[in-house]
Amino acid sequence: MKYVLSLLLALFTMSSAWAWPERPVSLVVPFPPGGSTDLIARVLAPKLQEKLGGTFVTDNKAGATGTIGAAFVARAPADGYTILVSSLGPYVIAPHLIEKVTYDALKDFDYITVAVQAPNVLVVPASSPHKSMADVIAFHKANPNKFTLASSGNGSSDHLTAEIFWQQTGTTGIHVPYKGGGPVMNDLLGSQVDGSFMNINTAMPQIVAGKLRPLSITSAKRSPLLPNVPSLEELGIKEANVYSWQAVAAPKGLPADIKAKLHSAILAGLNDPQVKSKLLELGFEIVGNTPEQFTAFQAAEFARWKKLIQTRNIKAD
Numbered sequence: 001m002k003y004v005l006s007l008l009l010a011l012f013t014m015s016s017a018w019a020w021p022e023r024p025v026s027l028v029v030p031f032p033p034g035g036s037t038d039l040i041a042r043v044l045a046p047k048l049q050e051k052l053g054g055t056f057v058t059d060n061k062a063g064a065t066g067t068i069g070a071a072f073v074a075r076a077p078a079d080g081y082t083i084l085v086s087s088l089g090p091y092v093i094a095p096h097l098i099e100k101v102t103y104d105a106l107k108d109f110d111y112i113t114v115a116v117q118a119p120n121v122l123v124v125p126a127s128s129p130h131k132s133m134a135d136v137i138a139f140h141k142a143n144p145n146k147f148t149l150a151s152s153g154n155g156s157s158d159h160l161t162a163e164i165f166w167q168q169t170g171t172t173g174i175h176v177p178y179k180g181g182g183p184v185m186n187d188l189l190g191s192q193v194d195g196s197f198m199n200i201n202t203a204m205p206q207i208v209a210g211k212l213r214p215l216s217i218t219s220a221k222r223s224p225l226l227p228n229v230p231s232l233e234e235l236g237i238k239e240a241n242v243y244s245w246q247a248v249a250a251p252k253g254l255p256a257d258i259k260a261k262l263h264s265a266i267l268a269g270l271n272d273p274q275v276k277s278k279l280l281e282l283g284f285e286i287v288g289n290t291p292e293q294f295t296a297f298q299a300a301e302f303a304r305w306k307k308l309i310q311t312r313n314i315k316a317d
Contacts, residue, residue: 007134026083031069084250089154121198130194149195157244159314169237214229
């Protein structure tokens with residue numbers, strides 16, 4: 001009897017996976033509309049519909065630096081109808097900054113793929129006297145705690161990049177946290193702050209317009225968008241490669257067939273010629289790794305940012 005029940009359960013699970021999606025799939029973005037993560041979800045949604053059928057809807061559930069939306073997905077049934085599309089924050093940073101996060105980032109998700117990544121770039125106002133990274137480092141060493149680096153908030157990718165820069169160069173500066181990237185850009189353009197390790201997607205329009213000067217990039221190699229801008233690694237600043245990334249995950253226990261279908265469709269969407277060219281133009285690098293690779297990467301990033309946050313005594317806003 002137990003064997004028959006097990007067989008029936010297996011057949012039911014398989015039939016559910018084969019039929020998926022029979023109803024709308026929610027792509028939960030744990031941030032407000034308009035940001036990079038929201039963009040990736042909205043680019044993927046129609047491509048997933050093309051490949052898989054059904055309806056894929058972007059659902060913005062913002063709050064608590066992305067942890068509200070992430071917790072919502074973690075609690076959802078693992079049936080393929082609730083999917084998380086998020087930047088690295090809720091996956092590997094926020095759990096170390098926010099007390100009583102109601103999910104376990106290492107255990108509560110099935111990691112599907114890192115869709116894209118993008119480096120940060122140190123930018124200064126066009127009127128800045130600093131023409132190179134050598135100028136910035138020399139100023140730091142001659143003037144401790146004078147150079148101001150703005151970020152979109154405590155624990156953000158741009159903030160953590162600044163902390164790594166100071167740590168790896170043995171220098172000190174002043175971190176100026178804002179509530180979002182908009183105010184950072186306004187004060188940077190107005191020369192109210194000295195610089196920012198801004199995401200390349202955000203910085204490029206003002207770099208192209210000649211209003212910001214890029215000095216160094218946090219990728220392992222130079223970006224094709226900024227071929228004349230050296231990487232920190234190239235300049236001898238080690239262990240300072242930082243990427244902001246957007247990735248897809250599901251509640252733990254997602255059926256293997258659904259995971260395989262979703263992974264395949266995401267990769268197909270990312271590599272669609274029109275989609276790929278647009279993302280590359282915006283500064284994104286296509287990743288599209290396997291669930292196993294993403295799981296290992298997430299664990300490594302989780303440990304990396306935990307160590308930095310504890311070492312530098314970084315606190316949430």
